[in-house]
Amino acid sequence: MALKQYLIEFNHYIRFIDPKASLTVVSYNNDIQHYINYLEEQGMNDIESITYHDISGYITALNDTYEFASIQHKIVSIRQFHQFLVRSGKATHDPTQYMSLKRQGKRLPHVASDHALQTLFKMDIATGKDILDYAVLILLYRCGLRVSECVNLTFAQVYKQEKWLRIVGKGDKERMIPISDDALNALYRYIDTVRPHWVVQASEFIFIGKKGTQLTRQYVHNMIKLRCKELGIFEPISAHTLRHSFATGILEAGVDLRIIQELLGHSDIATTQIYTHVKNKTMKREYTKYLTGGFSNKGGNNDEEI
Structure with missing residues (x-):
């Protein structure tokens, strides 16, 4: 099955089976679409072949253009996506299982003068x-x-x-x-x-x-x-x-x-x-x-x- 077909099924799940807020659905969809585009560019089309190291490579590539908070959000989206695939029987392993979401210190919100x-x-x-x-x-x-x-x-x-x-x-x-x-x-x-x-x-x-x-x-x-x-x-x-x-x-x-x-x-x-x-x-x-x-x-x- 093509990776984008998995995204379609994931979208159906978070919209109708385990409903999320509409903005969350859009956010997850954008994050996973970006992730899948990267995987396809690397020649990866088999969901079972994706490893922890592949995802780490993707996260490393994000560091040049995204803030830590945005990267963390993408990790959450990717984790939700792979957990869905395992739960629904579409994949046998979860490559995000050992990914850390720990912050490197909290950034204080900016307050206007x-x-x-x-x-x-x-x-x-x-x-x-x-x-x-x-x-x-x-x-x-x-x-x-x-x-x-x-x-x-x-x-x-x-x-x-x-x-x-x-x-x-x-x-x-x-x-x-x-x-x-x-x-x-x-x-x-x-x-x-x-x-x-x-x-x-x-x-x-x-x-x-x-x-x-x-x-x-x-x-x-x-x-x-x-x-x-x-x-x-x-x-x-x-x-x-x-x-x-x-x-x-x-x-x-x-x-x-x-x-x-x-x-x-x-x-x-x-x-x-x-x-x-x-x-x-x-x-x-x-x-x-x-x-x-x-x-x-x-x-x-x-x-x-x-």
Whole structure:
């Protein structure tokens, strides 16, 4: 059987037999397609002939063009693929059995500087596209949304009077998120003044472009890059950076970690705890700045005030 036929059967399995979220299905498919292309380029077409060393060669080839997190994701996809083949009787051995997924230390999420955020949200708003882009940006930042959660937001998920959003996240899990006044105002400015002029046919999705089609994740990614370039923001800013900045900001404001976990839609508290490292890193930087600032006491007047 051709390797691509195995991919078709794997796709059927994760869509209908053991259903995964739609984005997970797409992600697995892209990863395995890339993997199979590599195998075919190496002249490997027999699933039984694939060894641990073949997969290691593939992973090594990825190191030149992919970040560690992306490579790790591909390893997970490949492992799922080979485990399916063994379970379904299409292969007799799993060459990924001894592959390690251990991280070489956790990379701290990048948080936007205050200056970058202030510059971004002072963007000129003169056109319909400006109103749309601003609404997307402030929703990502104020609510800590993933890009997919933002572009897939529907009218039924917005509780305007109560100032809540019902978000459908990874694995179709739902969570409730409060929405700030400025984000709600920006959202309804777009809904009331721009969207009616762009509607071609009825759509449940809030965010549509000038042609009436639903906004895509790629649009958001490209828009943020262009806006930062226009505004002279040279530090790396992405949709995920805004989400990270939201999480770090509310942590520093004293919000409990469990609440942040719920707001972000993390299934494991360990994922949320990475933000405590960001907070500690900031604290250490500020403390180091204090230590190099001399010994003058500019805080209180005397010890009794402490």
